[in-house]
Amino acid sequence: MKKVFQLLVDNTSGALSRISGLFSRRGYNIESITAGVTADPRYTRITIVASGDDEILEQIEKQVAKLVDVRDIHELKPEESVYRELAMIKVRAGAEKRQGIILVTNTFRGNIIDVTPESLIIEITGAQSKIDAFLRMLDGYEILELARTGIAGLGRGVDQVIYL
Secondary structure, three states: OEEEEEEEEEOOOOHHHHHHHHHHHHOOEEEEEEEEEOOOOOEEEEEEEEEOOHHHHHHHHHHHHOOOOEEEEEEOOHHHEEEEEEEEEEEEOOHHHHHHHHHHHHHOOOEEEEEOOOEEEEEEEEOHHHHHHHHHHOOOOOEEEEEEOOOEEEEOOOOOOOOO
């Protein structure tokens, strides 16, 4: 089972390290972690995807909430939230294969962000399932490099907005 947690933490040196250290010490698995400053530069928003059974996920939420830097933590439930991930994929693309790659990229509303005589770099944004489906469509091509950001998410509407 997976859960997506959104944390609002003080934007201080070592905050992310303390949070990831808690996961490491307890043997919890982080599937994805993203962090970035919010509209208020005093705070950082961290999105963590964790896996485990219900008991472990409940413990994760309680333990993280106890950390000094953490101002808020809550689950981003799929039906009440929007998740996105960014992937950049470098694909070997000689002249004979380039058109097919471009066609697949356009179908998935991706962007070609770099072109060389031997390769293309594709940028694609969306739900994890969209990124996974896109990568399956590239199965016949040689992927040279792949970078995925992990999930970033926000709750829908104004009910879950935290004002500090």
